Amino acid sequence: xxxxNETLLKWLNEGxxxxxxxxxxxxxxxxxAGDEKQETAVTKKDESSRFHMIIRSAYxxxxxxxxxxxxxxxxxxxxxxxxxxxxxxxxxxLVESEVSEFYIEHTLEHTGAVNVISxxxxxxxxxxxxxEAHVLFIAVCSVMILLHIHPTEHGAHLMAYEYDxxxxxxxxxxxxxxxxxxLFPLIVMFGIYIILNGNLSPGGGFSGGAVIGAxxxxxxxxxxxIRTRRFFTMRTFRILTTIALISYTCSKTFHFVTGAxxxxxxxxxxTPGTIFSGGLLLxxxxxxxxxxxxxxxxxxxxxxxxxx
Amino acid sequence: MEELNILLLLFxxxxxxxxxxxxxxxxxxxxxxxxxxxxxxxWILLESPDLAITEAAVGAGVTSLLMFAALKKIHRVRxxxxxxxx
Numbered sequence: 001x002x003x004x005n006e007t008l009l010k011w012l013n014e015g016x017x018x019x020x021x022x023x024x025x026x027x028x029x030x031x032x033a034g035d036e037k038q039e040t041a042v043t044k045k046d047e048s049s050r051f052h053m054i055i056r057s058a059y060x061x062x063x064x065x066x067x068x069x070x071x072x073x074x075x076x077x078x079x080x081x082x083x084x085x086x087x088x089x090x091x092x093x094l095v096e097s098e099v100s101e102f103y104i105e106h107t108l109e110h111t112g113a114v115n116v117i118s119x120x121x122x123x124x125x126x127x128x129x130x131x132e133a134h135v136l137f138i139a140v141c142s143v144m145i146l147l148h149i150h151p152t153e154h155g156a157h158l159m160a161y162e163y164d165x166x167x168x169x170x171x172x173x174x175x176x177x178x179x180x181x182x183l184f185p186l187i188v189m190f191g192i193y194i195i196l197n198g199n200l201s202p203g204g205g206f207s208g209g210a211v212i213g214a215x216x217x218x219x220x221x222x223x224x225x226i227r228t229r230r231f232f233t234m235r236t237f238r239i240l241t242t243i244a245l246i247s248y249t250c251s252k253t254f255h256f257v258t259g260a261x262x263x264x265x266x267x268x269x270x271t272p273g274t275i276f277s278g279g280l281l282l283x284x285x286x287x288x289x290x291x292x293x294x295x296x297x298x299x300x301x302x303x304x305x306x307x308x
Numbered sequence: 309m310e311e312l313n314i315l316l317l318l319f320x321x322x323x324x325x326x327x328x329x330x331x332x333x334x335x336x337x338x339x340x341x342x343x344x345x346x347x348x349x350x351w352i353l354l355e356s357p358d359l360a361i362t363e364a365a366v367g368a369g370v371t372s373l374l375m376f377a378a379l380k381k382i383h384r385v386r387x388x389x390x391x392x393x394x
Contacts, residue, residue, distance in 0.1 A: 117358050194361065202357035210365035217373055296370050303377035 112269030112278040113199040121204070122284045126252045132206075133248060133288055136295040137241055140302075147302050180222045187215035191293070198285035199278040205288025212289065213296025220301070237294050244290040251280050251287075313353055319346050333384050337375045344368040 103120055113119030121129050194201075195208030220228045257263070270277035323343035330336040344367030351360035379385050 115358075203361050204358065207358065207361040207365055210362060210370060214365055214369040214373070217370070300370070300373060300377060303374055303381065 108272055110269075111281065112272050113281055114272055114277075115199055115201060115204070117202075118198050118204045118281060118285070119278065122198075122281050122288075123255075123279075126255065126284070129205075129284075129288060130245075130248055130252055133245060133291045136291055137245060140237075140241075140295050140298050143299060143302050176222050180218060184215055184219050187218070188212055191215060191289075195285050195289040196275065196282065199281040200273065200275065205285040206292050208285075209289035209292025210296060212293040213300075216293065216297045217300045220297070225305070232297065237298050241291050241294050244287040244294075248284060248287040248291075251283060255280060309353065313350070316346050316350050316353070319343075320350070333379055334376075337372055337379065340375070341368050341372040344371070 103124070104116060107113060107116045107119040107124075111119035111123040113123070191208045191210075191212035193208075194203035194211060195205055198204035198208065216228070216232070267279045269279050272278070276282060320343055323339050323346065327336050327339050327343070330339060344363060347367065348360045348363040351357070351363055376385070
């Protein structure tokens with residue numbers, strides 16, 4: 001912030017009128033937070049900018065007060081709503097909800113999933129999960145829009161800076177390197193296990209994908225971008241997520257069309273307890289896992305470097 | 309079991325309060341991480357291992373990593389290279 005103040009001072013002293021609006025605004029934001037002494041020193045130069053500053057500080061005060069009031073009101077409303085909810089751990093309140101009882105009793109016979117939660121989120125509420133997968137994809141898209149570096153002159157400067165930042169990455173630390181060499185396969189294997197056993201044991205596509213994504217991030221932050229770029233680039237991300245989302249949509253649509261029209265489904269529920277049971281649960285888990293793992297890795301990469 | 313539960317819940321509350329009171333952003337992220345980890349143990353005690361795995365992976369792992377990356381972006385983490393230059 002101090003650096004920014006100095007640049008603004010220099011520019012104002014030179015009488016530069018060409019300061020573009022965007023730069024001006026961001027600098028002013030810093031000013032209001034900064035100490036007042038400097039502020040007055042600069043504003044003496046220009047009366048109109050001083051007036052502008054007063055209006056801006058009033059605006060900031062009013063908006064702060066408004067947001068505080070809004071927050072308190074929201075907390076009060078939420079607290080009021082919580083009072084209407086059933087008591088925690090009370091056995092009687094479960095009776096009111098027929099849905100949960102139905103799920104607990106009939107999930108196994110309808111979906112063939114030993115893990116009830118997996119049966120619910122991928123079968124009964126399959127379209128919810130499809131929406132969630134799309135939300136993750138859209139999140140990556142919006143981060144891409146925000147952080148992508150455009151190849152202009154300014155962008156090239158930024159890119160060089162980012163590259164410099166990223167080149168620090170591979171640390172010559174033996175403990176780190178050896179630790180990751182041992183841990184990385186184990187973490188990824190555990191993630192794959194969680195995904196494949198999603199219909200049998202706790203876990204599923206989302207948790208397994210998150211574990212794999214975290215493992216990839218660990219590998220990236222120790223071995224650097226040059227190693228990871230060999231097997232995971234922007235193109236890999238695009239292809240994997242698109243294929244996973246399209247396949248998920250197709251298999252879910254197939255499920256719903258056959259179910260709604262009384263067509264005998266070709267894929268049965270299998271024997272509960274085996275890995276290929278539960279109809280389409282296994283492929284659905286894999287698709288969700290792919291999307292989540294790619295998303296986690298892509299988000300981290302873009303936060304770190306602005307691009308793949 | 310009850311005592312452990314109460315202890316963990318108190319720890320979570322203490323973490324949540326201290327996150328907002330900490331001036332140093334890096335320590336705030338680390339406290340947040342610890343809170344997530346305690347929360348995942350609470351999920352196991354509440355018999356929902358599904359959520360516990362997700363909380364440990366997303367809450368304590370990926371979210372904190374993203375916050376570290378953001379801190380690095382706004383230069384709130386002192387790195388070794390700059391330290392040497394000084």
